[in-house]
Amino acid sequence: MKGPNPFNRGMNVGRDDKFWHCGLEASIDYVVSMLLELKSVQKRFGGVTALRDGNLSVCEGEVHLLMGENGAGKSTLMKIVAGMQGLDGGQMLFRGQPITFANPKEAAASGIAMVHQESLLAPHLSVGENIFLGREEMSGFGIVKRAAMMERAAKLIETHGFPLQAQWRVDRLSPAGRQLVEICRAIANGTSLLIFDEPTSSLSESETKEVFTIVSKLKDKGAGVIYITHRLEELRTVGDRVTVLRDGATVHSGQLKDLSRAQLIQHMVGRDLGALYSRQPITPGPPLLQLKNLNRGKILRNINLTVKAGEIVGLAGLMGAGRTELCRAIFGIDALDSGSVEVDSKPLALKSPRDAVDAGIALIPEDRQKTGLATQLSVGWNLTLSCLTAHSRFGILESAKLTATEKKYIDRLRIKTDGPAQKSVRLSGGNQQKIVIAKWVAQGARVFLFDEPTRGIDVGAKTEVFEVMDSLARDGAAILMVSSELTELIQVADRILVMRQGKISGELPGRTTQEEIMALAAFEEESPS
């Protein structure tokens, strides 16, 4: 794989210890240098234990995947490595030496950098300025050498072939663009250990490929990479070893190629999920939601579709195909140029979400934290937010009725919470998503628009969300489900519509293949391989 390493101090390479050896057997017969070791790391926040027993080891030239359900402690563990948080117990060794970092700057001095899931950039500054933020090159008197800095940034971008310009302002970039700036920032000064926290969740396919290219380049240069991800599919291509965390403890660590997908899931959830989720379709009723010739600029072009009562219709497509935009238009957020949205064959005049809600339409938006929930408010308040009119008389709330409704839907959707008064922010992603859904069930909606319903929620909770969708359909709801996870669409949807460049490019039966969907979703000029 690579030559003997100058940093090799020959420490802690006991081949029998499952956490310590680097397991790059066979292909190499010399000892690979250990970069980072975490032993029984513990971390508490107040009374909550985030990490009980975090173990992880990364060698030079290794891509190490870190997996686990939400709340398993992955991010906490990585924040400790990157110097953003201290540890309460256990030990961290870097190149064999015990080490602690008081802040990210100290970690960076050791060559450890982290690409964050949420953007931590200064939006009003340029790409170049962001890349070197906080470590600008200074001439005397504290004056920034701006031209030199921008040139370095430009060179860095060019080397990796990113679709960026050093002088672009960051607030004009898409989430994917910002992610790329984060990556540039992390690798700008040369790193020995780079941590990616779900880097591809906001990236398109080509950008994802670019990230993988960077990862393998870093690997070839002998750097260690820790890669947190939820997406099982993309792992095989990049990873060497995998560590699985569950409930704050390392439950498995080993070669990725020895693990089947089902085994990985089992390690993550701690129980056998059996087969992947599959759904018994039901005979649909009359058409409930009908879209006729919808147009909105170049974003939505002549959209026609029908969702019947009891039906789950999947909506596939690449990023920017117009799927979220279609949901927004149906929900009355964006105005249409022409066309009509009909519920029960009655055309709607949609001027705001209010009108859509009155017609029985509900949107479960893709960005839960931003638009789905008031996270600082309680579970109960969020749950009843859309049905207060039915729970009040002359504007005065009927608290007994409200309490009953809160209880009813917490039970019905099996939301795991201490009670209706708990702040929503404290719940896991899956349970937060269930609050958003419960809000609309309580409101009495019959048409549900699910935009990426499983984004950022863990494997076990995904199945629960699907079960909720299924029971809604059985109760006669019409469901339109947008998802970028093709396997999910194939598992859940009765029919799958594919969007491309604002148009519906085709319809497929539920039991289709990913290849068929991609063939309709990808641009003609970029025919799928």
Place this chain on the structure above:
Amino acid sequence: MIQRLLPFATLIVLFVTLCFVPNFLSETNLSSVIRQTAVINIMALGMTMVIITGGIDLSVGAILAMGGLIGTMAMEKGQPILAGVAVGILTGAFCGFVNGYLTTKLKINSFIVTLGTLGIIRGLTLVISNGLPVHQIPPSFSFLGEGTVLGVPFVLWVLAVCGVLVHFILEHTKLGRYSFAIGSNPDAAFYAGIPVAFHMTAIYAICGALTGLAGMIEASRLMTGQPTAGQGYELQAIAAVVIGGGSLRGGEGSVVGTLVGAFIMGLLSNGSDLLGISPYWQQAIIGAIIIFAVSVDELRKRSSV
């Protein structure tokens, strides 16, 4: 929890400490503290609602002057006292409505909108009055600000009614619940199908109405309609809300907290007066208290997440 009770504890410690100051417990002094703080208190109740929605109203000082002036002018023109008070309240409500309408329709930050209307309302008040105070007021109007019912200053009754009313709105009505939702996450409120603009405008109008009432109380205490009344009151009202645990980021605040905040400031300034501390120092002390209160609150929030 301990930190949440800090404003309360501060108020009690302050009160107990002041009991050792001569004259503090005299009836005249206590009722003068209540009368002085009632005006700020009532304005701060309205401000609490606005701040909970994530907004701010910098124009309340100007609205107070406008309400007081128009209300007393109505009396000067021969209207009965109750009608005059109603005119004052309605004037305030209208100004508040304009604030809410501009904020929601033009989608401009409420800080900017009310900074603008602060100037507009203040200017219009001077134009209408020609800069001169209104003096021809029926003598019995003084009852509102200076009267006593069952041995308690009448303004305290008014304040109690307003406090109960605003508490009821915030805790037991749809409007109140929506205010918290809008302040906590305006996008999520909009996506939940809440008519955000309507309810925000209602909140600003209620804040204006309470401020109009405060303007009439101020006019009654001075027995003049002063076009220059209420300068700087907006900052005191905001300070009361913030000391009482309201968050300028929205979604947090309570009537009890705000009342405690306003009384802390009232007692501080009364105590300093009694102890002969210069009013110059008083300003500095209250400023320091605001920063202290907010930093304690921030620490509490950080440790609880």
